[in-house]
Amino acid sequence: MSENGKENGARKLCIIASKGSLDMAYPPLILANAARMSGIEVDLFFTFWGLDIITKDKMKDLKVATVGNPSMHPWFHIPTFVGGMPGMSAAASAMMRREIDKLDFPPVDEFVETIIDSGARVFGCKMSMDMMRLTQEDLVEGAEVLGAMEMLDYAEGAQVIFI
Amino acid sequence: MSENGKENGARKLCIIASKGSLDMAYPPLILANAARMSGIEVDLFFTFWGLDIITKDKMKDLKVATVGNPSMHPWFHIPTFVGGMPGMSAAASAMMRREIDKLDFPPVDEFVETIIDSGARVFGCKMSMDMMRLTQEDLVEGAEVLGAMEMLDYAEGAQVIFI
């Protein structure tokens, strides 16, 4: 058994976050947070567009997609044609931020810090970072860089959740 | 071992459905149905846009996204520019409904009922429901409301599939 794998039968989650939109940034963070509060070990691996969630100059300004999402409710119904207009994504993102704040969830950057402080390990996918020309300096403090094979090694014995 | 967890080594799936488009509503339902037919225990957890799938006044009218999906075939090829025109999503959704019907799969609302009748447990994510101002009354009969920590507790020992 790899020492990176599951130890003594402790439960472990490996969450892979691949989306960078505001609405899809919250599910991995909420799951990671809930798991840590339940004493479950958590590794968070950010890949492709998900890297935005832990990239210092992006994480404060994630946006909701207003087109390509026919569920874009309940705050307002935006027909796809109008959803493509300049400014609509910003308006929807501001509304979603307000709703999230009302529920007492922190903004993305603070939420990521809380999760790191709670003991979850946070990784950026090396291959995606090379493609996007990012280095560890670009990531939030506490995040490390990891290749796909090492990630799989860490994920041994974990419940893997790809978001 | 939690009594919500895996009992006597029985196989269990925990399916988390986070998308509300017509095309992404079917994968969780088809998997849940196939699993129940194989005698596998199933918990379905609907979160974010996925809540539409079990919301009474939405579940009969889910729509295919015609923009933001470059694979939008094979029924017709819609260039993104045209896909954004009013009416295109409705047309694509109607075509997809016909195709699904030809394969003898029921419409979403009947499919959800069948799955509940087969013994799968169906839950709405409490946090998403609060954000969307939904209560258990808004959900299909048989669905319950569950927080993220309780969901993780139920998912112990399960294969977790996030869609």
Add this chain to the structure above:
Amino acid sequence: MSENGKENGARKLCIIASKGSLDMAYPPLILANAARMSGIEVDLFFTFWGLDIITKDKMKDLKVATVGNPSMHPWFHIPTFVGGMPGMSAAASAMMRREIDKLDFPPVDEFVETIIDSGARVFGCKMSMDMMRLTQEDLVEGAEVLGAMEMLDYAEGAQVIFI
């Protein structure tokens, strides 16, 4: 224990690929490749739009979605309104192909062949193929057709990753 399930405790991944865009085609292929290089057993199951990845006359020409993806960086920032213009998806796809090539990852069709040669099993989802009127002849050589219940049977004991 089913003979299709996990044998002698060998580690196994079941990757379900449901997206057909160029950016979401790579994560299942990169994970499958990394897993095979680590000696992990891999089943790849292509369903819904993911079928494009193993369909002979589609797999060479997958496209990036330029709308509905507010993260569409870092190569350029396309406002959603402009992203919907004819030609933008093709331009973004060409740029992504160049970046992927620079990282020494093969194009999708060659990558799929490499993965099959490495011993991963590759399946098309029967129900999706019926809906899209595809037969095994339309799939890349080495791919087989499989129903959802058989897929679940193969996935017993595996870490399931739905992309």
